[in-house]
Amino acid sequence: MRAIVYRRPGDSSVLEPSEREIGEPGPGELRVRVVVSGVNPTDWKSRRGSGSAAATAGLTVPNQDGAGIVDAVGPDVTGFAVGDRVWLAISAWQRPESGTAQESTITLAERAFPLPDGVSFDVGASLGVPAVTAHRALTVSEDGPSRLHPGALAGTTVLVAGGAGAVGHAAIQLARWAGATVITTVSSPEKAALATAAGAHEVVLYRDPDVAGRIRAIAPGGVDLVVEVAAGANAALDQAVTHERSTIASYGNDGGMPLTIDFGRAISLNLRYQFVLIYTMGATAWAAAGEDVTAAARDGALAVGEEAGLPLHRYPLEQAAAAHDAVEGGVVGKVLIDVAPQ
Structure with a gap:
C-alpha cells in the first residue's frame, strides 16, 4: 500500500513515499481504509520532534486524524464491523506507524468513532484533534x-x-x-x-x-x-x-x-x-467527546468548507510535505489529504 513516512525529525523534506505491507489488527485494534487524512499543527510539530505528540525514533507515518472505512476488526473488538464508516482521532498517539497518511492504518478501536450516514469523509477527517x-x-x-x-x-x-x-x-x-x-x-x-x-x-x-x-x-x-x-x-x-x-x-x-x-x-x-x-485526558472524557461530537455531526452542526467558516485546502497523498508546510505556514482553514477516492 502507499504511505508517507519519515525516519528522523526535521522539516517537511524528511517526508517520503513508501510502500508498506498491509497488516492485520490485533486485540483492541481496527484496520481502517483511509479515505481522507486531516493535518493539524500537532502533526508538523511532532515531525520536527517537538510538542506533546512528538514522534519516537524510527519509522513514523504522520497525521493523527482521518476518516475512512473499517475493513478488518481485531478478535476482541465489539461495536464495529467491516464496512463501518469511522472518524479517527489521535490515531498515531504513541503508535508511530498508525498515522493516517497511508492507505490503510491499524488503530486502537478506542480512537475510532462512528461517522454517521450523510456526514462526509471531509467532515470526519476535520473532527479529531480540533x-x-x-x-x-x-x-x-x-x-x-x-x-x-x-x-x-x-x-x-x-x-x-x-x-x-x-x-x-x-x-x-x-x-x-x-x-x-x-x-x-x-x-x-x-x-x-x-x-x-x-x-x-x-x-x-x-x-x-x-x-x-x-x-x-x-x-x-x-x-x-x-x-x-x-x-x-x-x-x-x-x-x-x-x-x-x-x-x-x-x-x-x-x-x-x-x-x-x-x-x-x-x-x-x-x-x-x-x-x-x-x-492525557481520561477515558471518560474521551468517550463523552466521541459520542457528543458524533451526535453533533449527525445533526449537521459540524460543517466544513468556506461557506461554513472553515475553508478546505486539499492535497494528494504524494504532496503530504506541501500539506504540512501549509499548516506550519499558518494557512487559514483545514488542510486535508486525499488518500483514496471518496
Whole structure:
C-alpha cells in the first residue's frame, strides 16, 4: 500500500513515499481504509520532534486524524464491523506507524468513532484533534455540563479566542449546537466573516484598543466560559471579561507569552483556569467527546468548507510535505489529504 513516512525529525523534506505491507489488527485494534487524512499543527510539530505528540525514533507515518472505512476488526473488538464508516482521532498517539497518511492504518478501536450516514469523509477527517479539544474546553466548567447536546449550554455565554482557527471553529459550532451565546475574537475582517459563517453571534477584532469594553458591552455581566488559544497574550483580557466562577479553558499559548494571573481578582471571583490537552485526558472524557461530537455531526452542526467558516485546502497523498508546510505556514482553514477516492 502507499504511505508517507519519515525516519528522523526535521522539516517537511524528511517526508517520503513508501510502500508498506498491509497488516492485520490485533486485540483492541481496527484496520481502517483511509479515505481522507486531516493535518493539524500537532502533526508538523511532532515531525520536527517537538510538542506533546512528538514522534519516537524510527519509522513514523504522520497525521493523527482521518476518516475512512473499517475493513478488518481485531478478535476482541465489539461495536464495529467491516464496512463501518469511522472518524479517527489521535490515531498515531504513541503508535508511530498508525498515522493516517497511508492507505490503510491499524488503530486502537478506542480512537475510532462512528461517522454517521450523510456526514462526509471531509467532515470526519476535520473532527479529531480540533473537535475533541473544543468539546473538552466546553465541558470543564464547575457549574457547566460535562456532556454536550442541544440545550446543554442554554443561558451560557462563551468567548472563543481565535474563532477562525480549526479548534475555534469547532468550539463555535459545538457551543451553538449546545445552545450557548457565542462571542469570538479574531484578527481581521476576513477572519470575522469566517467566524460569523461558523455561527458566532458576535465577532470582535482583538486588536481593538477597547476589546474588553466591546466584549463587556455584549455581555455586561461577563462571559461564563473562555475557550483560549493564547493563554499568555490574552490573560489580562480573559480576566477582565469574566465573572464569579467563570472558567478559562486554555488549550494553547500562541505567541509564547508568559501567563500572568491577577491573583487578587482571580481569587475574589473564584476563577477557574483549566488547561486542556486531549492526549492525557481520561477515558471518560474521551468517550463523552466521541459520542457528543458524533451526535453533533449527525445533526449537521459540524460543517466544513468556506461557506461554513472553515475553508478546505486539499492535497494528494504524494504532496503530504506541501500539506504540512501549509499548516506550519499558518494557512487559514483545514488542510486535508486525499488518500483514496471518496
